[in-house]
Amino acid sequence: MSIDLRNRLFEQLDQLVLIDPHTHINALDPSSHTLADILGYHYYTELAHSAGMPKGQIEEEGISPKEKVGRLIENLGPISNTIQYSWFIEMAQKLLDFEGDTIDASNWEAFYDSAAEKMSADSWTDTVFNKSRLESVFLTNDFDDPLEGFDSTKYIPCLRTDDLVFHLTNARTKMRLYEATNVEISNVASAREAIGKLFDHFVSRNAKACAISLPPTFAPTKVSDARAETALSHVFSHGPSADEDDQRAVSNFIFWTLAENCQQHKLPFDLMIGVNRKVFPEGVYQGQDLYDSRVSLIQYKDLLNAFPDVTFPISVLASVTNQELVSYSWIFPNVVANGHWWYSNTPTFIQHDCAARLEAIPRTKQIGYYSDMYKMEFALPKFAMYKRILAKVLAENFVIDRSWTEESAVELGTQLLRGNVESIFNVGS
Amino acid sequence: MSIDLRNRLFEQLDQLVLIDPHTHINALDPSSHTLADILGYHYYTELAHSAGMPKGQIEEEGISPKEKVGRLIENLGPISNTIQYSWFIEMAQKLLDFEGDTIDASNWEAFYDSAAEKMSADSWTDTVFNKSRLESVFLTNDFDDPLEGFDSTKYIPCLRTDDLVFHLTNARTKMRLYEATNVEISNVASAREAIGKLFDHFVSRNAKACAISLPPTFAPTKVSDARAETALSHVFSHGPSADEDDQRAVSNFIFWTLAENCQQHKLPFDLMIGVNRKVFPEGVYQGQDLYDSRVSLIQYKDLLNAFPDVTFPISVLASVTNQELVSYSWIFPNVVANGHWWYSNTPTFIQHDCAARLEAIPRTKQIGYYSDMYKMEFALPKFAMYKRILAKVLAENFVIDRSWTEESAVELGTQLLRGNVESIFNVGS
Amino acid sequence: MSIDLRNRLFEQLDQLVLIDPHTHINALDPSSHTLADILGYHYYTELAHSAGMPKGQIEEEGISPKEKVGRLIENLGPISNTIQYSWFIEMAQKLLDFEGDTIDASNWEAFYDSAAEKMSADSWTDTVFNKSRLESVFLTNDFDDPLEGFDSTKYIPCLRTDDLVFHLTNARTKMRLYEATNVEISNVASAREAIGKLFDHFVSRNAKACAISLPPTFAPTKVSDARAETALSHVFSHGPSADEDDQRAVSNFIFWTLAENCQQHKLPFDLMIGVNRKVFPEGVYQGQDLYDSRVSLIQYKDLLNAFPDVTFPISVLASVTNQELVSYSWIFPNVVANGHWWYSNTPTFIQHDCAARLEAIPRTKQIGYYSDMYKMEFALPKFAMYKRILAKVLAENFVIDRSWTEESAVELGTQLLRGNVESIFNVGS
Ligand SMILES: [Zn+2]
Ligand SMILES: [Zn+2]
Ligand SMILES: [Zn+2]
Incomplete structure (x- = not known):
């Protein structure tokens, strides 16, 4: 009953269209082009580093976005408990139609490609604004x-x-x-x-x-x-x-x-x-x-x-x-x-x-x-x-x-x- | 069940007659004469002030208790979420027979008068002691x-x-x-x-x-x-x-x-x-x-x-x-x-x-x-x-x-x- | 349901065999010989002292372990709310077959004796390791x-x-x-x-x-x-x-x-x-x-x-x-x-x-x-x-x-x- 109540309140709050009063968005390039823009967020790189991934692997010059994502994905196991990991999964599910609860070595590559395709649409930023009710x-x-x-x-x-x-x-x-x-x-x-x-x-x-x-x-x-x-x-x-x-x-x-x-x-x-x-x-x-x-x-x-x-x-x-x-x-x-x-x-x-x-x-x-x-x-x-x-x-x-x-x-x-x-x-x- | 349990425990604790081990009561004038004594409590004046009511309006010399209460009531909307506001409502309901959950511009004046009448009784302080089980x-x-x-x-x-x-x-x-x-x-x-x-x-x-x-x-x-x-x-x-x-x-x-x-x-x-x-x-x-x-x-x-x-x-x-x-x-x-x-x-x-x-x-x-x-x-x-x-x-x-x-x-x-x-x-x- | 869920998770975690990564155990004398070794733990002596038991009664030279336990037991009433007291009771129940929820002046002596007997077994330390799944x-x-x-x-x-x-x-x-x-x-x-x-x-x-x-x-x-x-x-x-x-x-x-x-x-x-x-x-x-x-x-x-x-x-x-x-x-x-x-x-x-x-x-x-x-x-x-x-x-x-x-x-x-x-x-x- 307390759970039902919470859900009812959430559903109503979730309908609101919001203004986000503090971000570090670049207005000239607001949304991501590949998952590398997502997993390059310091929450993932620093947690992967904290869990043992060498900085040199994360920040190696010249690696492709896909290579970077592959390396990071393989190091997210130790942070699967964190709320930051759950942001990644929820974002993947709600914005990028990912199905499932885990992204790992077994399935990341196909997801990377489909995400990149979605993100390449001219309307992608608008899509994100709309789906996020922002x-x-x-x-x-x-x-x-x-x-x-x-x-x-x-x-x-x-x-x-x-x-x-x-x-x-x-x-x-x-x-x-x-x-x-x-x-x-x-x-x-x-x-x-x-x-x-x-x-x-x-x-x-x-x-x-x-x-x-x-x-x-x-x-x-x-x-x-x-x-x-x-x-x-x-x-x-x-x-x-x-x-x-x-x-x-x-x-x-x-x-x-x-x-x-x-x-x-x-x-x-x-x-x-x-x-x-x-x-x-x-x-x-x-x-x-x-x-x-x-x-x-x-x-x-x-x-x-x-x-x-x-x-x-x-x-x-x-x-x-x-x-x-x-x-x-x-x-x-x-x-x-x-x-x-x-x-x-x-x-x-x-x-x-x-x-x-x-x-x-x-x-x-x-x-x-x-x-x-x-x-x-x-x-x-x-x-x-x-x-x-x-x-x-x-x-x-x-x-x-x-x-x-x-x-x-x-x-x-x-x-x-x-x-x-x-x-x-x-x-x- | 946890709610029922809480209520059962509360009911029993609520029967106790208590000694309040720290107050700032004036023994020669322990209870209120009007709602101005209630709403003049710093919790209300400071919160109303914090929410934007000018100090000059709150502390103006020479205004009547009723005028003061009227002014404050009109400024309590922004603090209706606070626990301090809930003290006011519960006190009004339990001690002053107020019915309803909100006191605002629409209903405060009648309540002010009925409260003043109750408070003017010689037995008012005793009534408060008794109802409060103190x-x-x-x-x-x-x-x-x-x-x-x-x-x-x-x-x-x-x-x-x-x-x-x-x-x-x-x-x-x-x-x-x-x-x-x-x-x-x-x-x-x-x-x-x-x-x-x-x-x-x-x-x-x-x-x-x-x-x-x-x-x-x-x-x-x-x-x-x-x-x-x-x-x-x-x-x-x-x-x-x-x-x-x-x-x-x-x-x-x-x-x-x-x-x-x-x-x-x-x-x-x-x-x-x-x-x-x-x-x-x-x-x-x-x-x-x-x-x-x-x-x-x-x-x-x-x-x-x-x-x-x-x-x-x-x-x-x-x-x-x-x-x-x-x-x-x-x-x-x-x-x-x-x-x-x-x-x-x-x-x-x-x-x-x-x-x-x-x-x-x-x-x-x-x-x-x-x-x-x-x-x-x-x-x-x-x-x-x-x-x-x-x-x-x-x-x-x-x-x-x-x-x-x-x-x-x-x-x-x-x-x-x-x-x-x-x-x-x-x-x- | 949340309680059932908690219990299910607890039951599974409780099956694990553990390594305790920080203790002050004396490897040459790891377990207790009498309840005096249990109640001599500073959590009990300091709480009994805090609740009013004179230090001289607790630390008197030359008193027997049994005398010490008797004195402490009589002073545990004021700490019966503490989590430390609950450790004592759970330990008594699970390791020493104590039945009941309270150990006090009325029942401690028999329990002291039965505990001492159990603790005197050569296998006592092994028993504790096993029952504790350590x-x-x-x-x-x-x-x-x-x-x-x-x-x-x-x-x-x-x-x-x-x-x-x-x-x-x-x-x-x-x-x-x-x-x-x-x-x-x-x-x-x-x-x-x-x-x-x-x-x-x-x-x-x-x-x-x-x-x-x-x-x-x-x-x-x-x-x-x-x-x-x-x-x-x-x-x-x-x-x-x-x-x-x-x-x-x-x-x-x-x-x-x-x-x-x-x-x-x-x-x-x-x-x-x-x-x-x-x-x-x-x-x-x-x-x-x-x-x-x-x-x-x-x-x-x-x-x-x-x-x-x-x-x-x-x-x-x-x-x-x-x-x-x-x-x-x-x-x-x-x-x-x-x-x-x-x-x-x-x-x-x-x-x-x-x-x-x-x-x-x-x-x-x-x-x-x-x-x-x-x-x-x-x-x-x-x-x-x-x-x-x-x-x-x-x-x-x-x-x-x-x-x-x-x-x-x-x-x-x-x-x-x-x-x-x-x-x-x-x-x-
Ligand atoms: Zn910032
Ligand atoms: Zn004070
Ligand atoms: Zn230690």
């Missing part, structure tokens, strides 16, 4: 992305700012910034001018958010213009060998300037908090980052108080930070709980975190889920996973434990999945 | 509370000591202490004398506990009399601008002196660990505090070892600290796990934390729940929430998973709800 | 254990290294090392020689792992030979009063040397992370240790990167570190998630931690459980507890939530319980 997706664009050649109401730009905040010591970043804005950044005024131009450009192209991922040690504070002036000058003259204090002051100055621009342009600022980069430098591409779960949202106290008019959709990397996210969203009007990110994007953590949010954060201030995908095919299985868990939580914690009607439960789920994306990011309604 | 409640009294004008076996005094430990730099605190004790505190000896007088007074008025809430950075240590002497002298001459080191030494000295008095008077010392005050200074009244969950009970190691005869009922603010609370209660004879506090007082965290405690802490060393309420009407829905979760945990983790009889499960629940309050605080038996 | 157990041997007098394929040696890393300042440790290796350790070269000899000895006696428990503050780094040389010289001349920096450098040097030897001898290095020793010095024997849950696996970043060929089965003391363990095992090929340790070895934490691991760590990189027992009788109830929880997780999170077949679920459980112990430690297959 209306549009947010992108994650480098600050110097020209944002041209695509429909920006379907592929909605989002300004990613990691490079600006953390890599301005890098001469290449400064050069890219110059190329994007025609501003040679050398001091506080020119930095403000350049960043202002980026926002103008993005907003003119329908950008609906600014985003950044942040290490657990980051604790933004306002620095004075005078301090920023000195710090910028030191950082530009010494590059990556500049004093850590100066580098931190520059990061803080740029970060604060971004928040000011978000305020001015009424853009939400997505904070994705907690990642340490390159913890495992010998890992595969995009499979090197981990974290120190000892982080607190108290580090963002000054920021949240300084920008009451900026909405901060916050994602946390570790489930142990979820209760703080619940509490800060419950108290701060400008904090929104955003999705289930990366290492917390597995069922046990999603269920625990989702349930805690649903019972204590205003229902208008929770974004249920985003896929974080690099290729369109992943929206379907990832959202399906989330919707099953959401249906379970709504069934058990609301309909059974709190005597809610199924209709009310579906309304709440609908708001998390669609309504809040519209209202928070000002899209799609 | 025998008595612990108060949380300022140190200079005269403790007069009420039945101290029904409203049991508890000495709150936050001001003494953390705000002795404040001239007003020193003055209040003088007025309460006739001791002008200026050095170690007079501080000890004043605090001793407070304890004598409280104990003579049937106080059964001393309590304090503590920031996550606090780590009590014993300071020598000589160090305390210097620190007190600096703090009294420089006030709030005194050295942080001196302020910390004074806090430690006063805290240690409180523990010594608890030992002497055989009073449990409630430690409520983890709150940062005024994290969101623009928040509504009592809706400004949050926390840094990076706190450890190891900070209390010296204290727990130094006072083996003092019972420390410990509450932790964040569920991530609950496992430490379980382990410290399992090892230290003088540590007791106490209730589910504030940001951890929502079903998902209660269930997880309660289950972990029930299977590893001696059954005599767990206080199931306290309401933390400011007005008597909240005991019923808050305890009901807890009893449902307790029944669920007893049903699933004991009767089903460990083959306990229902009778044994109810006995365990009864001990958490009533028996341990009696034995730990020496009341009511 | 094939062999790992030991935890002091570095100077002669490893003689037992069958090292049934009692598999494991080199415990806590003393070497953390107590080399202790003259007694240095002496024991000399007695074990004939090497007078005085500098880097002799330290390497001595440790090499220990490994040679252990490996020659079929040792299959090296193990250590680590405080939350430990963060291993490589120190240069020159730094190690100075540090060793200071530590040997000043003993425990040597500079903390020097002591830390010595710990790091020895720890790194152990890892180098694990690499050379292809031994997994069990890291048991997070314990603070003697937090409660007045506690009973082995009941004095607790922890600070603020620890991160990022502290092991350098080590994990430096030794890609050493397998590190990692146990964490607190459930809040479990997600990091999941993520680090998912990314680092040489990290394996190992069992449910000590304060996390209770059902609520096991279930949450186990579920999180099963869905995100390659199935080949998870060791389901070890008993950590001191006497053979505890394997049966401890593994039974784990198998029930594993069956529950497989039933709910795999068969129900993810539509796995029961057969596949049992295969996954079997791999966790047996297969991975074989492959990771190179035993038993």
